[in-house]
Amino acid sequence: MSDNTQIVLVERPSGNLEESHFELRQGVIPSAEDGQVLVRNILLSVDAANRAWMQGATYRAGVNAGDVMHGYAVCEVVESRAADYAAGDLVYGEAGWQQYAVLAADTLRRCADHKPLTHLHSLLGIAGKTAYHGLLNVPGIEAGEMLLVSAAAGSVGSLVGQIGKIKGATVVGSAGGPEKCAWVVEELGFDACIDYKNEDVSAAIREHCPQGIDVYFDNVGGDILQAVLFAMKLHGRISCCGSVSQYDGGMPTGPFGIPGLLVIKRLRMEGFIVMDFLDRDAEAERDLTEWAASGRLKVTEDVIDGLENAPRGLIGLLAGENRGKRMIRVGPDPV
């Protein structure tokens, strides 16, 4: 069988990622062997981490020139040669930027029975669980505390801030541009949002967080982290989720005041990956589902149609054009 549309990374970017780094090609639909399943890609997740993978191996394999671009997807099993799966099953796995993939059964997770399927990337996917675990199980948050969230209009940040509000914190976001900031406050219910592209971030933090910051949920690193370090309260906690400001470009320097400010202010900075908390995913799914059903948590999705649009979808995400969880619809939902 042929007709397996694929998008290949033809060159690892050294500076900004561009469409010319990718190439669309027609491949063949592979066959499953023992212990494998053939899957059809339905919804492909687009994440800032995809760009970080192009910098080399980290907690997972890097993406190399010539690879079908890596990516996590919600898929339907087409053919199974593994005991645990049957045709028609919905699974989550690393299908990559292609219509069909053969995957080892032991790398898959069965999807929760949940509609719409898009929620498997947003509310109940990496976005929702990263927000949940990265706020509640890393720094924690108490009622009355001041929480600052960067990339507040993004897939994770938009949920972190709302979870902070549910827990009784005062929540300030940062996002790029007045429209996004207004949306973060008016639609998502943050107490304030700093426009880092047009405001002096340090001055805005002093205005909105006059007593300082208890918890900073860091999606971006770079200049905002630098400003925040000086504005943290004594014994403040920083949850290190990502550093999207540093993925697309050269090797960044670190912030001033590491480790000096950590000592003076007795700060704790802690990195995490959502997969570290698999044993608490059931609790996360229960709470997230309940909050969304009751309307306390708004789920924002940004679904782009067509695999061929994945490169510009990722490039646009790195430039901050998305609101909420961006994903690519590669094929229709199962009937």
Place this chain on the structure above:
Amino acid sequence: MSDNTQIVLVERPSGNLEESHFELRQGVIPSAEDGQVLVRNILLSVDAANRAWMQGATYRAGVNAGDVMHGYAVCEVVESRAADYAAGDLVYGEAGWQQYAVLAADTLRRCADHKPLTHLHSLLGIAGKTAYHGLLNVPGIEAGEMLLVSAAAGSVGSLVGQIGKIKGATVVGSAGGPEKCAWVVEELGFDACIDYKNEDVSAAIREHCPQGIDVYFDNVGGDILQAVLFAMKLHGRISCCGSVSQYDGGMPTGPFGIPGLLVIKRLRMEGFIVMDFLDRDAEAERDLTEWAASGRLKVTEDVIDGLENAPRGLIGLLAGENRGKRMIRVGPDPV
């Protein structure tokens, strides 16, 4: 009364601290008012933090030009106008670089009844408690873990490594020069010591910590912290005690890979100050006393005679010339 020898900071250093930044003068012996005590300075602690105080206010007041240099000391009460203290009491307080000081009674702590008095700065003082709390109550250490300690020949590092060995860790130090490194291994019992002045630190870490580092006790910041970040194991912990490499000179940049490496490796960096653990000091004093009495913990002291030598004592400490806890004998023990 006059004849109170004092050392004044005449200028805040912008680069390296030099003797010309200090001036010796004869002041008057002040009088205590209600709620105050007049103390005679016996042993003055010299710490890298003294230099950091000259950069401005932090968790405590900064030292300004014209101030009698600040410093913590073991003192004898000469005259008391406070209910809790009487002449002859031994107290610990911020007497500064002078022979006599008037201090508010509520800023003092009564010294434990312990001989020699020098232990009140080393084993049972800031050095011992910083080592104890900063290792056991911040990152913790488990038997079999790999512990790296910078400034391993210093007042704190020399104790941290030995406490790590008592707890069953493998302990690697870093220190400047082959003599200090040999002393750290042969006298203090570290498993290895990296000479950061003469070795490639990253290569030496790979040699001595081939599986990576579980816990890094950071006294220095700067280049060693940079090398360590890349050598930490997944879920490693960094106890941020100080950044002596950065006190004496200009504003330092931070390490590469903050926050990226914290995320990828899921590291936790946490700063602390010994005063945060006052409620656990009794436990620290009990353990430290027992370990020293049984010979499992060697206490190294570096006592310099004469207040007039305090400036060169601090400058030399910043250059790393001391082994163990440096202090200045300002006056004789009480009879």
